Amino acid sequence: MYREKVKGVITPLITPMREDESIHEEELRRQIRRQLAGGVQGIFTAGTNGEGYILSEREKERVLEIAIEEAGGKVPVYAGTGCISTADTVRLSKRAQDMGADVLSVITPSFAQASQEELFEHYKAVAAAVKIPVVLYNIPARTGNALSPDTVRRLSGLDNIAGVKDSSGNFDNMLQYIEGTRGKDFAVLSGNDSLILWNLLAGGTGGIAGCANVYPENMKNIYCRFREGNLEDARSCQDRIRSFRNCFRYGNPNTVVKTAVRLLGYEVGKCRKPFDHLPEEGIQAISRVLEENERAGMR
Template identity: 65%
Template sequence: MVEIKGVIPAILTPMKEDESVNYDELRNQLNRLIDGGVHGIFPFGTNGEGYILREDEKMEILKVTVDEVKGRVPVYAGTGCIGTKDTVRQSLKAKEAGADILSIIAPSFAMASQDELYEHYKTVAFEVDMPIVLYNIPARTNNSISPDTVERLSEIPNIVGVKDSSGNFDNMLQYIEKTRGNENFSVLSGNDSLILWNLLAGGVGGIAGCANIYPGTLASIYDLFMAGELEQARKAQDSIRNIRNTFKYGNPNTMVKTAVGLMGYLVGKCRAPFNKVSDQGVEALKKALAENEALGMK
């Protein structure tokens, strides 16, 4: 089974002016991130605008990703839908397209009980013979996967991990505590600011939007930690603070994509209506990028 570890970019989806996917630039970004030392690739997650891509676009993005990555790192595919049957269907398509691991976001919009969430994930796991990572992001879905539910789900053999994007460190800590005895289950941070703290608590790394901007720096948090160089790992973790401080000016996905565009890459804008950054936000990004360039961040 594929080992879940390290820093995995939730890779952005490059787009042309007409909002169609720019597959040539996608291949360019994939190689840039892998050359930067990242430990996996996660297309069409939240940062990849999976919420606004059509199903056929997702599958084509996944096929191109698998083709370009060529097994150099594991490929994660976000296949979660509101309905259980749709999630199974998309997951089977992702398996056919060559994904290594499924990331399945909690159902959204309608409130779900913990028993309903458990049955949802259990059904998908039984129908799709692939490693599955649960994805908890209650601010976007209105449904939170409780630590007790994660503990129950971790007993299903092919549910192998959870990504926590709640921003609540105690919630992530409880995920780690509840599953510590299961050596086949991993906990990832979905918050870029908590990657090192996830590792210190017993987690395995993070799925990171900011790795689109600085793949080398983000990947080094994990590498330095594993090498026992904790002070250097902390410095790498702290170094993204000025970029994250710009997120107050807009949707984090939009800010990350704008930052990568300002670095000279042809990634385009996010799809409307989520494609506006104020002049103040652009200036804040330029300032942070210049500061980090002077520090040699990559």
């Protein structure tokens, strides 16, 4: 059941903002409609690309409310509900469930070092508090805490722990997640856009792809062409994002993605301060890549 729900290319929506850093709700709706038109298999609010780390709880709720309205049941809506404390994560997760989210994405707690047993108990408590699927979110470079393959294997045995998103960038780690949960009703998603096809080939179920904010059709086609058995086209779609991902060296990937969407002509604004700066050479590099990809028909 979970592998059939937690699959495909899911877009971790950017959160459009006005000059005063308030949420630009009309543009958010526009971006969601753009993603749906592009054919992605899900949308995800308040993730890393959505600047969930800097949104207030009320803002997270409002973005989720809009996403649920705009999605209209066409695709699953994932809600980022991970907080540092277990109590806050449970509270926000229950609120997202009550609002109508389809899936919860729960990032590991951050700042303080957590043992694997503490992480296990944290996720166990969250899963016990809700009835909808919970996807674990491993991104140790940002949180300082990594979910080991053994902990993911243990958690995969709990009711409604539906899957894991791995943003470690370590393909072997993702492989171990897949190997340790093989035969279970459990989904493994790549959080690294460059590894989506390889995740699928290894037995995973897709990816949560920041680049889909820029190129929704191309990103969803990695999954669609793979499912059709057209590996050549799937590989082509996977390879096409290389030039854009090379722009990530100029700054925070969230800022690069949001800048790219802005350069495409959408009023998404900048990332919230202090994470809002890209050097001019980075902006120029992104502009060149966007122009090259537009000539190539990439969307």
